[in-house]
Amino acid sequence: MSWKSSPQHYGSVAIAIHWVSAAAILLQFGLGVAAANAGDAGAQAGLLRAHVVLGIFVVTLTLIRLGWWLIDRRPAALAGLPSWQALSERAVRVLLYLLILLLGASGLAVLALSGAADILFAGAGRALPDFTRLPPMAAHIGAAAALLGLAALHIVAALYHHFWRRDGLLGRMWKARAGAPS
Secondary structure: OOOOOOOOOOOHHHHHHHHHHHHHHHHHHHHHHHHHHOOOHHHHHHHHHHHHHHHHHHHHHHHHHHHHHHHOOOOOOOOOOOHHHHHHHHHHHHHHHHHHHHHHHHHHHHHHHHOHHHHHHOOOOOOOOOHHHOHHHHHHHHHHHHHHHHHHHHHHHHHHHHHHHOOOOHHHHOOOOOOOOO
């Protein structure tokens, strides 16, 4: 498999970025929910530390993905795909990227406004603040909910194409088997 995409199939770089991003984002949701519900301050700090580090990784990976599309091409749209589906695919993709970047920006704003970065990473002996009192936290939670909804829509659409339309769309984001048509 080529590291760059072809007109029929995503390349190995795009596939790796996609699946690593998906796994990291799912882990991010879990860490965020676990941190919000942690009863122990030490456990909450550890979960938030992991959430912040992984969040920076996800935003960095998203920026790499956006840069990658400047040098790589996406596979061509499927033949016979209704124009509204092609438009909705583009809109969902752009919104996913924007929401990930908004989550990163709002998360960093929460850290900056709350002083939690010193507590989490510099060992400051203070208790973590109540993040819900900070305006960027509302944006962070709203963007997380929207991202979860759009990711669910993305998954349902991929499964629709795979099981209902049987048009090979989902296979374009998997590693091609040797000798298999891409």
